Amino acid sequence: AQSVTQLDSHVSVSEGTPVLLRCNYSSSYSPSLFWYVQHPNKGLQLLLKYTSAATLVKGINGFEAEFKKSETSFHLTKPSAHMSDAAEYFCVVRGPREYGNKLVFGAGTILRVKS
Amino acid sequence: GAVVSQHPSRVICKSGTSVKIECRSLDFQATTMFWYRQFPKQSLMLMATSNEGSKATYEQGVEKDKFLINHASLTLSTLTVTSAHPEDSSFYICSASAWASYEQYFGPGTRLTVT
Numbered sequence: 001a002q003s004v005t006q007l008d009s010h011v012s013v014s015e016g017t018p019v020l021l022r023c024n025y026s027s028s029y030s031p032s033l034f035w036y037v038q039h040p041n042k043g044l045q046l047l048l049k050y051t052s053a054a055t056l057v058k059g060i061n062g063f064e065a066e067f068k069k070s071e072t073s074f075h076l077t078k079p080s081a082h083m084s085d086a087a088e089y090f091c092v093v094r095g096p097r098e099y100g101n102k103l104v105f106g107a108g109t110i111l112r113v114k115s
Numbered sequence: 116g117a118v119v120s121q122h123p124s125r126v127i128c129k130s131g132t133s134v135k136i137e138c139r140s141l142d143f144q145a146t147t148m149f150w151y152r153q154f155p156k157q158s159l160m161l162m163a164t165s166n167e168g169s170k171a172t173y174e175q176g177v178e179k180d181k182f183l184i185n186h187a188s189l190t191l192s193t194l195t196v197t198s199a200h201p202e203d204s205s206f207y208i209c210s211a212s213a214w215a216s217y218e219q220y221f222g223p224g225t226r227l228t229v230t
Contacts (some may be wrong), residue, residue, distance in 0.1 A: 036221075043121075043208060043223035044159075088160060101147065101212060103219060105158045 002027045002093045004106040005080070015040075019063075019078040021109045023091030026072065032094040033074045035065055037085045047089075050074060055099040086113045118142055119211045121222035128199055129230055136194045136225045138209030144189035145211035149219060150182075153206040165192055199229040 025031055035047040048059025055067040063074045064083040074091060091106040116165045120140040126183055128134045147166050151159040163179075165171040165186035183195040183204075192211075196203050200217040206226050 041206075041226065042222075044221040100217070102161060102164070103149075103210075105160075107158045 002029075002095055002104050003106060004033075004091045004107040006089075006091050007111050008111045009096070009107065010110045010112065012114060013081045014039065014114045015083055019076070019081045019085065019111065021076040021089050021091075021111065023074045023076065023106060025074060025091070025093050027093055029096050030073050033065075033067065034092040034094065035059065035074075035076050035090060036090045037087045038108075039089065044090070047076070055074050064085050079110075081111075081113045083115060086111055101106050117126065117218070117220040119145075119220045119222040121154055121207075121225050123225060124223065125226045125228075127228045130200055131198055133195055133197045134199055136196075136207055136227070138192045138194070138211065138213040138222050140213075140220070141188050143211075143213050143216075145191060145192070146189065146214040147212045148186055149212070150191035150192075150194050150211045151208045151210070152182060153224075155206075155207060159208060162194075172218075196227065199227070201229045203227065204229045216218060 003026045005024045011050050030077045036044040038044050047063050048057045050067045058064045063078045075078045088108045088110050090108050092103050120139045121139045149164050150162045153159045161174050162177045163171045163173045163184050165184050167186050167189050169180045171184035199215040206224050208224040212219045
């Protein structure tokens with residue numbers, strides 16, 4: 001069984017300051033992990049993904065995440081927040097192909113960026 | 116590449132009527148499509164997985180007779196909400212995956228409101 005826990009339902013930062021969105025995962029298998037962003041009433045946009053290659057993954061819009069197996073974490077970071085980063089972020093774990101390629105979503109973290 | 120569209124983007128229907136939502140892969144052949152629903156301020160929940168030419172596999176708790184899924188071609192899947200009720204109001208999102216790709220590409224979502 002797989003699951004993800006997003007440790008914060010809301011995060012508020014000032015523009016220009018660092019962003020940290022926390023995610024812990026549980027998986028019986030070697031996981032694939034993703035971060036998606038969703039702006040209000042919009043679909044999902046893939047920010048980045050980890051699929052057992054480099055543990056530090058760089059994504060779009062300056063975001064990156066580090067896979068830490070010992071801590072079962074996959075936190076999302078950005079050095080400097082921009083107003084346009086305000087959105088909801090989902091940490092997602094994917095099961096192995098033989099189990100149907102299903103994605104399991106975390107509860108989401110709403111990021112607020114203050115000017 | 117890997118663009119998925121949904122139609123309509125927004126629909127309002129009366130209680131007791133049925134509504135059909137289309138999901139199309141525009142530039143690739145989607146052997147598998149997934150349907151999710153997202154209640155306000157909640158995460159995405161997988162409803163069903165459909166493989167082209169086969170019956171959909173529904174997640175536990177999802178009524179297959181209420182949410183009819185058809186995946187008759189490699190570029191189109193439809194979700195029909197039958198005899199809709201206000202509690203079916205939600206944001207429905209599809210994703211599509213090509214054979215051997217293992218990646219899911221998300222549509223922009225459909226906002227269903229049942230009055």
